[in-house]
Amino acid sequence: MTSVGGEVVPGALLGAAYGAAGAFTASLVDEPANLDRHLLLTGSAFVLLALAFYVLLKRAEATRPMPHPAVDVRGMLSKHDEGRGAWRQLSHVRQEAAGWRIDLHDLHHVESLVDELAVIADRHHLRLIVGDGTARSADPRLRRRVEERLRMHLEPTRLRHGRRTLSTLPTVAMQHGGNLRLPTLLMTLSIVFVGLLLM
Secondary structure, eight states: SSSSTTTTHHHHHHHHHHHHHHHHHHHHHTTTOHHHHHHHHHHHHHHHHHHHEEEEEEEEHHHHHOOOOOHHHHHHHHGGGOOTTOOOOHHEEEETEEEEEEOTTTTTOOHHHHHHHHTTTTTEEEEEEEEOSSSSSSSTTHHHHHHHHHHHHHGGGEEOOSEEEEEOOOOHHHSOOOSSHHHHHHHHHHHHHHHHHHO
16 A cells, blocks of 8 residues: 555545446436436445445455565576576576566576475465576576476466476466456446336
8 A cells, every 4th residue: 555545545436436427328218308316226226336346445455465575586596697608597597577587597406496495385475497498408407407496485376388488377376366356346347226116
């Protein structure tokens, strides 16, 4: 929360406005000539939905896990530097919008670095560049070594396999179903409310 009710009040008002607009449309369809009835239904729908959504959002906010402090992954991995021309965190570790991209090619002590990454995988998305694991790959064994090590620390459902990458999903992404769950619930409730008005 950036301020008191930072996301709660706007979310409640957005859901209420959506439902009130639906109530107004439903009222017009049912009885187009009665303006007083349209305004009464619209105002009532807005107030009731705003109150209901405010309570729902406040409860959801109270149960939201506290954000973990950001981890400087590049600084954390600096001790694994193997010198110029080999694996170095300056050239092989890069921050992305969704998390961290880490190229594990040229690294000799792969298992020890993966063990360290598994500790922060609970709260950070990691995309590990490991090659495709075929005989034509620069290091054919790298993909298998990394995947076996990750499976020692993480559930298989938290691993995603790309053509040349292995990605980890943070625990929060698995537990809370992403960021669209609550907005989807609010919109669904608004639609149900409008459907009841049409009956």
